[in-house]
Amino acid sequence: MNKKILGLVVSPGEAEKKVNTLIDMIPCALKEVSQNTEEWQVQTIVDSLTGSAESINEIFQKINAHTKKNAWDVTIGITDLPIFHEGKVVNADINEKNDVILISLPSLGWKLKKNVIKQLIIKMALTISESDNDSNNKRSPSFINIFPRNYKSVRLKIKETDSFHTRFILGSKIKGYMRILTGMTFINNPLNMLQTLSGVLAIGFTTGAFCMAFTTMWQLSYLFNGWRLLLASVSSILGMLAWITVSHNLWEVPSKKNRKKFRKLYNLTTLSTLMSSILIFYFILFLLFLLLSVTLLPPSFLGQTLGIKEGIGFTRYLDMHGLLLL
Template sequence: MTQTIKVGLVAAPGVSKNIATHIQDDLSNELAQHISQDVEWKIEIVADPLTGSAENVTEIFQTISNYQKTNEWQYTIGLTDLPLFKNNKVIAIDVNRDNGASLISVPAYGWRPVKKRIKSSIIGVVEEVNKYQPNKHNAEQSADKDRAQQQTEDKDQSQSSEERLTHQFPLSNLEAHTDFLEDTNSKHRRYFVSSKAKGMIRLLSGMTFANNPLNMVSSISNVLAVAFTTGASAIIFTTLWNLSYLYTEWRLFLMMIVSVLGMMLWIIIAHNLWEPIRHSKDKRITKLYNFTTVSTLTIALIFYYILLFTFFLLASLVVLPPGYLGSSMQLGGSATASTYLNLAWFASSISTVAAAIGAGLNNAELILESTYGYRQKQRYKQIKQQERQREKEEEDVEERGNS
């Protein structure tokens, strides 16, 4: 009878859960290929809000350890979308050497290709746990092996797991350190991004990816519609043509920056997206959340502006014939491509300002869900609701027992 090895993935809701679900089938096959083909690898996924809300890693390790005991998982890996630090260095992987419970910080893996790296890291973590808890999945078979042969295999596995975990990124590697954590009363093998600067850049890009900027694009579709309607009615007037022709590219560029920043400030202020730093328990984390909100909005608004610019360019090409536009602007000939580009550029900036003032968001909830601070609050609320529900069920059981 084939032995079944259960690997549990405790993922934070959202991006981390999606990654776990996406790699579930491939992970079973790759574990069989890299670890052992003599067993059946079963991947089980649990979504837990605490994995994505507890800024103290001790609580996360306690949670995933409880899942490990309850579900009788041989290997347990938590996938969090929270940033992890030690001495200003970004932690990508944290392995508890005593019980094998491990934690992977998804944002530390950057923008792309996250799924491939996470899958490789999980395989490396399983190999790493086997170093500290030898023959965990194959104790009976290993007992009969020659001791020298077993030592050689352990050494090869040690080199394999270390290399797999440290060589994740093309421009910088991870470096491993062993620390004793008093909170968990155990030794941890931690993998840091070797460069502080590169680690922060990768972390910010990963946190921005976790925020899913495309959600914000869909939520500002109503603003896009208002902006295009406002600008479309203005491109038939000669004032807009003449100003777009007179303005230099630098002035048009400056107007674009001002209009996009104005839109960003309006969204942040109108929806209280800025996390107050003064009363924050961890100012560094709060600053990261705010910076990530800005970077997410920036990407979303770049997409918005490109779409709006494309619409105006197509509209001006359809509505305004080159000969008529050139004669009306006294160009001495037909309008050129640069004339249309500048006109669309100018109309996009002007209409963005008007839309930011007068338009509402199509789905404000999507904007809020695309920020770390809001997700944290929602997850804490969900945890408290679960605790109240659990307490109520226990009280009901106790009342029925007394009666």
């Protein structure tokens, strides 16, 4: 039985967390797929792989250095950077000169699931392994269950690395861009931001609970129509989005180090991540206010205070919560 070593060079953060959960599964899966003809060992190194999304040569150099140092048979780099080829999204890039694979995690979009990443790593590793054993292998396995159906593989020579590359590219620029944006948002993990907003959440709930004790808030919610509350809520969310972005200096400005296309993508990812976090924040606050008001303010008492003879319905509670969130 042949013994081989698979080296994984992983970006820190979400990619590292995903891969760490797969370390024990990958060797067994590779052995099973190879029909017990190969025994695999997996080694992992965490490297930021920052480089530049516009030029992947530096990233390949870093990965290749790890390959030579550790004498790996197959090396796969997993980066959180987007990769593009002629404006189209690249899912993976195989450097045929040194058999190094680079996977762009954001290109998976919302499919950042453990099983999908495991399948991708296994198929990529076997692609290199089989091509080493069979010179007629064209490095074109099927990734239909992982990549979108309109993906295609392209073989071309890259000047930066002075070698031929096989790239797996998404066919549609628009869908690919949306997929990258979704993937980068998932990698940023909006739920992590909620930890920093926990103090704001506590203050917001305390303030809202205090305001709920005064009938003025009930009366205002009765006078406000639905469209007015909706407009006020949207304005409040956008205001919070702008405040967090500006106060934490999260907006990338033009510089010599970044191109306009990538700067727009990073800024859109920032806005998408923040918006997701803020919407979750408001939803949690809304549920807390709903539970508190239903518990402390009976419909009959609230209707009597507002002078509504027919009583208070559930929608009136929703209106009051919308006002409290402002």
